[in-house]
Amino acid sequence: MSDHTPRTLLIQGALVLTMDPALGDLESGDVLVEGRRIAQVGTALEAPAGAQRIDGRGMILIPGLIDSHTHMWQAPLKGLGAGLWGTPDYQKHVFPLREKFDAVDMHDACFAAGTEMLDNGITTVLDFCHNTMTPAHAEQSIAAHRRTGQRVLFSYGMLGGFSTLAADHPWRLAQVREMAHEIGSGGGDSLVRLGMALGSLEYSGLELVKTEIELGRALGLPMTFHQNPPAQIRQLGEAGLLGGDLLPVHANLAADDELDMLAACGAGISFTVEGEFGGGRAMNIIGRAHRAGVTPSLGVDIPSRVALDLFAQMRLTFQVMRAEEALAERITGRWPLARHPGTPHAQPRHMLEYVTVNAARAVGRGDELGRIAPGLLADLVLLSTGPYSMSLGDPAAHVAFQSTPADVDTVIVDGQVRKRDGRLVDLDRADAAEATRRVRERVLGKGVQAARAAA
Structure with a gap:
């Protein structure tokens, strides 16, 4: 996995569902991440030179x-x-x-x-x-x-x-x-x-x-x-x-x-x-x-x-x-x-x-997770709204009723980008599949086919 070298990340132009009553939804919002935490939430935010920038236009940003x-x-x-x-x-x-x-x-x-x-x-x-x-x-x-x-x-x-x-x-x-x-x-x-x-x-x-x-x-x-x-x-x-x-x-x-x-x-x-x-x-x-x-x-x-x-x-x-x-x-x-x-x-x-x-x-982290607000840990997910347009009405309804795992474009955990443009950054899907194969072989042995048939 990635190291935790302090870095700055700016997500720009997303529809931000902060889930924070004081901040509400931002139709075209920016989120500035410094190190592990969210530094600012707003519009037209500035970031220092060298900061990583992610274009969130046309996407929905939600808490992880x-x-x-x-x-x-x-x-x-x-x-x-x-x-x-x-x-x-x-x-x-x-x-x-x-x-x-x-x-x-x-x-x-x-x-x-x-x-x-x-x-x-x-x-x-x-x-x-x-x-x-x-x-x-x-x-x-x-x-x-x-x-x-x-x-x-x-x-x-x-x-x-x-x-x-x-x-x-x-x-x-x-x-x-x-x-x-x-x-x-x-x-x-x-x-x-x-x-x-x-x-x-x-x-x-x-x-x-x-x-x-x-x-x-x-x-x-x-x-x-x-x-x-x-x-x-x-x-x-x-x-x-x-x-x-x-x-x-x-x-x-x-x-x-x-x-x-x-x-x-x-x-x-x-x-x-x-x-x-x-x-x-x-x-x-x-x-x-x-x-x-x-x-x-x-x-x-x-x-x-x-x-x-x-x-x-x-x-x-x-x-x-x-x-x-x-x-x-x-x-x-x-x-x-x-x-x-x-x-x-x-x-x-x-x-x-x-x-x-x-x-x-x-999970005992209500003061640090679950919202997009300054000071909270930077666990964030950018969702593509797909080729067929965003839903009308409450954007939270789009997330709950229209979104699927296939729409997960970007995943950030603790300020670290773990998935970008639909691809895992430092984990391999093939490695996970191979781990699954090994468990099945050891636990079920030759019974894998029988277990599949029984299920």
Whole structure:
């Protein structure tokens, strides 16, 4: 990846969606980057001689996309979960394969995932790594993240083998302490930060999870956890363990009082809509969370089933939310649909907020990421509007409904240009594909064709 030699970069003439309430949208705006951070946002900005200049005319500049929940080790298993039907299918066909991954597989898988995500405009990801089967698994995952240069919250998975959860707990806690000392949860110029992916309550039990939360808070680490069975948020709240540093994922069955608990402590929820909706889960949770003041963010979740594409997640999330609102209207007899105060609630711009402003908060970086404003870290994406013209109306709707990964022209992470004119600068797509091939060969062996046929 590129070095971090201080440099100046000026993006000129783009339609800038700052996602910052004080700055709004700029029809033809400039953004000046000095070193790792945004120095100025405005029009007709000046840059010193020798500054790198990028012509943004005809393009949309947005904050780098942020994925708040993905299991990156599953990237080489793409398609294996395509036809899953419910959790039992996942636990039978996909999840058990983690036991066949060694540390080298973890490096290759995370490298392949990170490269593709950067190519697709995802500058930051919460890697929920529930495949830390040995200490080396975690070490090699982090090494791969450093190699790609993606901004990563590496959420160390406390869920190991189900039969050895309690026995493995001490060495996992010890490694988290060691890694927290080495890379920490913040500060400095490291693109990789440490978090914790807590053991699931239904498997680990409250006592083990409580120990993990207490350690995470002592070390200042952001924490996240799968919230699948009902009432787990209430259980954590009654135990005095909820906090804004705790990010539930899915939470499809959360009751209104649980949402009130999350809102009271400033927490959000990460929704992985394509997997949840396709898995038959209840989907009115997103609208209920938003209305309750629990900030939604979005993640891909399992690349074994879902593409590493946040544009697709935005589109589907909007349609799911609108469908839920329409159902509520029909049930109350308001049909055909007509606008009235408060309905419809979901708007196109909310979708872009979910993968920028809200997601930055979800990964513990709300004060530094998710907006284009002076002083913030320079994670930026330029989108081509294609040969067939820009959409009318809100430009955020163009991003949410018209844009695809193919439109990602330029990607900047930490002030460094990582993709330009549609081509990765210092990563090779072929290297990522080869890493995927190696994992499949080692994990599936001669079973690759059979796995493809079964999927």
